[in-house]
Amino acid sequence: MEDVPTETAQRRATMKDVAARAGVGLSTVSRVVSGKGGVAASKVRAVERAIRELNFSRNDFAHTLRTGTSATIGMVVTNISDPFFSALVSGVEERARARDQLVLVASVTDDPREAEHIIRRLLERRLDGLILVAPEDADLKFLQEEQRAGTPIVFVDQPPTGMDADLVVVDNEGGSASAVRHLYAAGHRRIACFAHVSGRYTSVRREDGYYRGLREVGLPTDPALVVSVDDEVDVCTEALLELARLPDPPTAVFSTNGRTTKAILGAQRLLGSHLALVGFDDFDLAVLMNPPTTTIVQDPTAIGRAAADLLFSRIAGRAGPTQRIILGTRLAERGSGELPPAAP
Structure with a gap:
């Protein structure tokens, strides 16, 4: 019986490895794996034993049966x-x-x-x-x-x-910081951040970018301006109402993802609110809003x-x-x- 190279233990076994271990031809292994029959019982047992020993995974793709790759x-x-x-x-x-x-x-x-x-x-x-x-x-x-x-x-x-x-x-922090810089350049000094709840990795980094943007333009951080929300209109509506009750309410909002941006737009329509808005992630209807929505665009x-x-x-x-x-x-x-x- 032909020895199987020792590196087989360090990589995924192929049809050729099974054939070498079982001491049969590649076509025999193919017939056993695909269940076509016409193979002597002793050879079937040898192939099945080699499959177990090599931890070879059976599959349904003919290309894989021939070459060990599936394309x-x-x-x-x-x-x-x-x-x-x-x-x-x-x-x-x-x-x-x-x-x-x-x-x-x-x-x-x-x-x-x-x-x-x-x-x-x-x-x-x-x-x-x-x-x-x-x-x-x-x-x-x-x-x-x-x-x-x-x-x-x-x-x-x-x-x-x-x-x-x-x-x-993507550069989540850098994109978020640029949103804050844009709002600052437009005259805003109280900028809220609506951070989405799902997808903590991107939410945390975009919130970090918001803080970085505040530092870059010299604005203080205010925990009252940062809220965690999901992408429901009613949740964003309540959050906007709470922000409006602050002694020094925000004039602008940065949103950390597209679904939250759309929920904020819906909430602003219900409230008749006109806070400035920049959202992370572009969306198809952004140009049709009134005014059109400024976004941080990534290219998926x-x-x-x-x-x-x-x-x-x-x-x-x-x-x-x-x-x-x-x-x-x-x-x-x-x-x-x-x-x-x-x-x-």
């Missing part, structure tokens, strides 16, 4: 209905099509157990790599074994906890492209330390950050 990558996002994540997927698919690769996309909720289950199910397909936006509380330690087995993994939007992996994020399609390029470079064999790519943002000035005209 398929996986992608997990937390809410594919969100325009940000749909554009992110589009960027990944663009790069994959150029390489004649397939992208299997799964959308998960914020339930960490569901996320872990879905990721495990994807990995059973013997993917060539994985791009992952995972819920913050998901226990992803099991992915370390996948990394050691040779599956490249790239995280997007937020880093994983407890493991080292390639990462693509570019983020997807960067993540895919990083993953495919790993698949192609690039070694070396993990990479952290930080993409910039830009201010789309549209008028909502201006001071309202003085009463006659």
Whole structure:
């Protein structure tokens, strides 16, 4: 029986490794794995024993059966209905099509157990790599074994906890600071921050950017001006009412994500409020608001492209330390950050 190279223990076993361990041809292994029959019982037992010993995962892709690769990558996002994540997927698919690769996309909720289950199910397909936006509380330690087995993994939007992996994020702090500087330049000296509750990684960093912006323009921090909200109109309405009761209420609001920005717009309409507003994340109807909404724009399609390029470079064999790519943002000035005209 032909010996299997010792490095097999350090990487994912392939069909060739199973054939070598079992002492049979590759076509025999293929027939056993695919259940086609026509193989002597002794050879079936040898192949099945080799599969167990090498921890080889059965799969349904003919290409994988022949070569040990699937020409398929996986992608997990937390809410594919969100325009940000749909554009992110589009960027990944663009790069994959150029390489004649397939992208299997799964959308998960914020339930960490569901996320872990879905990721495990994807990995059973013997993917060539994985791009992952995972819920913050998901226990992803099991992915370390996948990394050691040779599956490249790239995280997007937020880093994983407890493991080292390639990462693509945007400059959350810098974008938020630029929003504060813009509002200050427009004449505002009392600027509130509405920090979204879900997605703590981005929320915390954008709030940090808000404080950084205040320092850069010389404004004091006031905890009364910082509120944690979700993306419900009624919650934002109550928050605006509380801010209006302050002895020195704000004249402007910075919002840390697009869903919260839209909820604030709805709340302002209900209250007849005219606070200036700059929101992190652009959205399709921003230019149609009255006044049009100034936003901090990140490019999710570019983020997807960067993540895919990083993953495919790993698949192609690039070694070396993990990479952290930080993409910039830009201010789309549209008028909502201006001071309202003085009463006659």
